[in-house]
Amino acid sequence: MLEISQFKKNYSTGFKLQIEDLKLDEGIHLIKGENGSGKSTLLKAIAGIHDFEGDINWNEISIKSSPIAFRKKVNYSDAEPHFPNFLSLDELIRFTLKTKGGSKTQVESLKREFRIGDFSKNPISSYSSGMLKKAGLILAFLGDPSLIILDEPFTTIDLEAQNHLRNLILSSRKSGVTFLITGHLANFESLLEYDSILEIFDGKITLA
Ligand SMILES: Nc1ncnc2c1ncn2[C@@H]1O[C@H](COP(=O)(O)OP(=O)(O)OP(=O)(O)O)[C@@H](O)[C@H]1O
Numbered sequence: 001m002l003e004i005s006q007f008k009k010n011y012s013t014g015f016k017l018q019i020e021d022l023k024l025d026e027g028i029h030l031i032k033g034e035n036g037s038g039k040s041t042l043l044k045a046i047a048g049i050h051d052f053e054g055d056i057n058w059n060e061i062s063i064k065s066s067p068i069a070f071r072k073k074v075n076y077s078d079a080e081p082h083f084p085n086f087l088s089l090d091e092l093i094r095f096t097l098k099t100k101g102g103s104k105t106q107v108e109s110l111k112r113e114f115r116i117g118d119f120s121k122n123p124i125s126s127y128s129s130g131m132l133k134k135a136g137l138i139l140a141f142l143g144d145p146s147l148i149i150l151d152e153p154f155t156t157i158d159l160e161a162q163n164h165l166r167n168l169i170l171s172s173r174k175s176g177v178t179f180l181i182t183g184h185l186a187n188f189e190s191l192l193e194y195d196s197i198l199e200i201f202d203g204k205i206t207l208a
């Protein structure tokens with residue numbers, strides 16, 4: 001279960017997101033909201049990228065008191081991934097395997113499913129925006145995560161990759177992985193059946 005308690009995140013721009021108490025069971029959960037409503041802010045906090053007030057627990061592991069154990073189990077893919085330009089995807093994969101675990105078979109299967117092929121040996125600077133997104137998605141599935149956070153996963157990638165991603169989400173869910181997914185495009189909502197749909201509006205999150 002994901003438990004968010006007494007969560008507060010303020011930016012100097014005046015933006016505020018507050019969640020007093022939110023509990024989500026295992027499943028596939030969609031977080032909706034307009035541009036700038038705070039979806040990425042919340043996901044980055046859960047992924048351990050942004051600091052925040054309050055606490056977030058995944059299966060009773062607190063990100064504040066057990067950050068390494070938490071990060072072993074929680075993976076994340078950015079809506080618009082940024083990686084050092086001089087590294088190749090293969091180098092990023094090797095680094096991720098060291099921190100998150102995972103096998104060569106897992107890597108080969110993900111590269112095959114996302115049609116990356118040998119391109120993964122090239123530096124990130126040579127990647128199209130779709131390839132970059134696929135790179136971020138591959139890294140998010142590596143290791144043995146039990147929670148995968150996907151920010152706008154279906155944007156930027158082609159139709160074939162969207163279908164592979166959908167199947168990958170469904171098969172991972174069958175093996176017990178929970179997903180938090182954001183989207184602001186209604187046409188992606190029908191790609192999956194969600195266990196809950198939440199909406200962020202005016203700095204607050206509610207069940208839609
Ligand atoms: N690092 C930052 N510093 C200051 N303000 C920020 C920062 N990141 C985001 N914001 C502001 O916080 C608010 C929420 O942004 P966020 O990126 O979380 O929204 P979002 O719902 O993911 O938007 P989108 O659908 O456009 O991706 C926006 O007003 C944004 O300008």
